[in-house]
Amino acid sequence: MTLMADYLIVGAGAMGMAFADVLVQESKASVIIIDRRDRPGGHWNTAYPFVRLHQPSAFYGVNSLPLGQNRIETVGLNKGLYELATSSEVCRYYQLVLAEQLLPSGRIQFLPNTEWTPDGSVVSTVTGRVVDINVKKIVDATYMKVQVPSTHPAEFPVAEGITMAPVNALSDLASPGRDHVIIGAGKTGMDACLWLLANGIDSKQIRWIMPRDSWLLNREFIQPFKLSERTATGFAHQMLAFANARNLEELFQTLESAGQLMRVDPARCPSMYRCATVTELELEQLRRIQQVIRKGRVTSVASGKISLEQGSIDIGKDSVLIDCTADGLANRPARPVFNGNQITLQSVRTCQQVFSAAFIAHIEVAKSDESDKNEICTPVPHPDTEIDYLRTSLGNAKNGAFWAADPDISRWLADSRLDGFSQAGIKPPPPDREQQALGLKALQNLQRLIEEAENSAAKPA
């Protein structure tokens, strides 16, 4: 039997689900969704147990179904800010989306345990049988290649007999008196350190391997509804900084003085930016860890020793090594989102994958010309370095200005629960001359700062 539909969506992670949801809400299209896992929700199904969203639940998930109750948290390190869903809440949510939003439409078929192979065939991972499918368009919702610790083997050799595990095993391995070595200084590494401190491990028993220092986003400036005033002032302040900064250093200093960007050690110049988002309370906790090892990446682990790019550290028999090196935000090369019968989901607003997937679906439904669609959906690849902070800000600003000029897109954004700006009451730039001039100046200045930074990086030391 041949399964027929307008679209085949490969991947029922957050992006595939956000795309499917808009198709169901805004078109009459029929859709087959496949995933090699046995349920929707993607990487959240294998995430570490204490992971929570980095951003408020208010603008995560799919457009048609709210996630959480929009509560302001009253305890913990996110106190005073909008709730962040836990991984189990996110997984339950996606099952609800499937059962209550998508399947009842009668236009969605979900095939779990089904894989898209490199030769383009669709195969059951259980029986190995090829599923015969006939569709008009294929949506690749796997291109962002999210890695999580539990499914990502360490990329360095580890000798036998060493206690090393992904962050998922932290609660089994942590113990007072033990030496805990956290490998990796991205958001997962930060979460591991915070978990240890919150669970009573002495900060002296934590060593934190930090190959690069990072600029961090302050979650207070990413708040919707009642707390949106700070978000809106922060956004306006950021535009002024983009327009007026004379150099990179001044830009980061201005944003740090305003509290929008933060860093673990104010004496060090971060060379990393990967959208990691924390609160001031979390940062205060992270700063309690005094043993921060800045000797580059781990190259191997042997009995008694961890070798790093720029040196080594000793470990003992009781040392427990926690691997937090999985790349949840791979820097994938941008490719056209729309290409004939293929749609490749990517971020069109930095680090806002679910918003981006829903937005792309709206453009797929609302517009017809492929080159127009690609211009509207210019990818903003995930950031990695501090200069990428500028590149992604420029990408966002260019897309934002383009979208604001289109009344249909502006209306869609204003109604979209996944659009953090709309949730924070920030309107696209009004056609007011002063604002437009500032926006243009910000774009030009960001471009200049990027070119300067690229030229100085290209010069021999």
Ligand SMILES: Cc1cc2nc3c(=O)[nH]c(=O)nc-3n(C[C@H](O)[C@H](O)[C@H](O)COP(=O)(O)OP(=O)(O)OC[C@H]3O[C@@H](n4cnc5c(N)ncnc54)[C@H](O)[C@@H]3O)c2cc1C
């Ligand atoms: C710890 C963590 C916290 C995060 N917090 C936030 C946050 O607060 N806000 C935010 O916006 N983003 C956050 N992100 C970013 C996050 O990556 C996205 O929000 C989103 O979950 C990514 O979804 P995805 O669909 O791109 O990828 P995935 O979750 O990886 O889904 C892809 C799916 O495709 C399936 N698949 C892959 N290849 C095939 C194949 N060949 N055949 C069939 N199926 C296949 C996989 O099984 C998987 O289910 C976070 C990421 C991590 C790792």
